[in-house]
Amino acid sequence: MATKDWPLWEIFVRSKNGLEHRHFGSLHAADAEMALENARDVYTRRNEGVSIWVVESKHITASNPENYGELFEPAQDKVYRHPTFYDLPDEVKHM
Amino acid sequence: MSEEQIMSLEKYFEERIARDEKIEPKDWMPEKYRQTHIRQMSQHAHSEVVGMLPEGNWITRAPSLRRKVALLAKVQDEAGHGLYLYSATETLGVSREELYEQLHTGKAKYSSIFNYPTLTWADIGAIGWLVDGAAIINQVPLCNTSYGPYARAMIRVCKEESFHQRQGYEIMIKLANGTPEQKEMAQDALNRWWWPSLMMLGPTDDKSVHTEQSMKWKLKRKTNDELRQQFIDQTVPQADLIGLKIPDPDLKWNEERGSYDFGGIDWDEFWQVVKGHGPMNKERMKARVGAWERGAWVRDAAMAYAEKKEKRKQAV
């Protein structure tokens, strides 16, 4: 019987330079180094990445979907943050 | 939460799915949704993992280097599929250890097809062609399923499956065009794998308990019988093309339906295998549990080493 289970890590992969790292999934590993090696084998067997980030899952703080309203609704009625809010004559070009 | 509140949450939840919205791990979900997904996703993961055993059996005996690297890569992919699916299942609040425990104690099922033996090299061809072929038919609709982590895992899986089927069919082409003995070997493998592959798509619709709910949650888009028909219709011409004969005397093209009619499936055999009495059930579990137990000291050592390194880092 294992004395202690390997912790869970979240894996982020940059598909190619110029793109951001994107969440690919998770895996178990004893430490960060092993998480990197395992991520290489699990998530990039076909050149899916040029760079990998691993972070232990317990270190991620996530917003709660129940707070969706207070978090995101304030942005919904601010139409003046979008270019189409502003009335300009059709003759104006390049704007 | 009051009964009423739960009812309205459930109604809202079902509406979201009907609108094709995805459900993500921290969203509220009915307990039944969670349990059904844990069951189906972990069964799927277990199938990928146990599925490595029949094929792994031939890696050292692959007839050429080309075949060996292909089979190695395929089996490694299946390990990957198992891992994508296990970690997706864990997002539902169940631990990896619990999932393994369920597999190792026989509480959880895996696909019954993997309880058949791989007797000859041709079986590796037949598995890639038929078993991965049937798996693809099962899996493609799941790329659109309602639970986000499952759908994302399935998209990765489906991208990788196509090579599995093609390498299998290529093995069959080579054997079917080889010596009479090789062709006979290919035919024999087809004879043994055909019916279990049809069974793999699940019990007939009138015997299938989960279909309606699964349709609603997009765990299923077509019924088992529809999937089976699709598999037969696409596979028969592939057998014809390489001069192999599907082992079903009742198989006949039905002009009116635009599909093949086929003979009765031995569902007694299916249920026997599901209940643990297939030719390889015991062997598979023995191999799986054995690997887990023999690997315990490695897992412990890795953890102890990681902790030691961490302590040293903190001491500096």
Ligand SMILES: [Fe+2]
């Ligand atoms: Fe797979």
Ligand SMILES: [Fe+2]
């Ligand atoms: Fe596969």
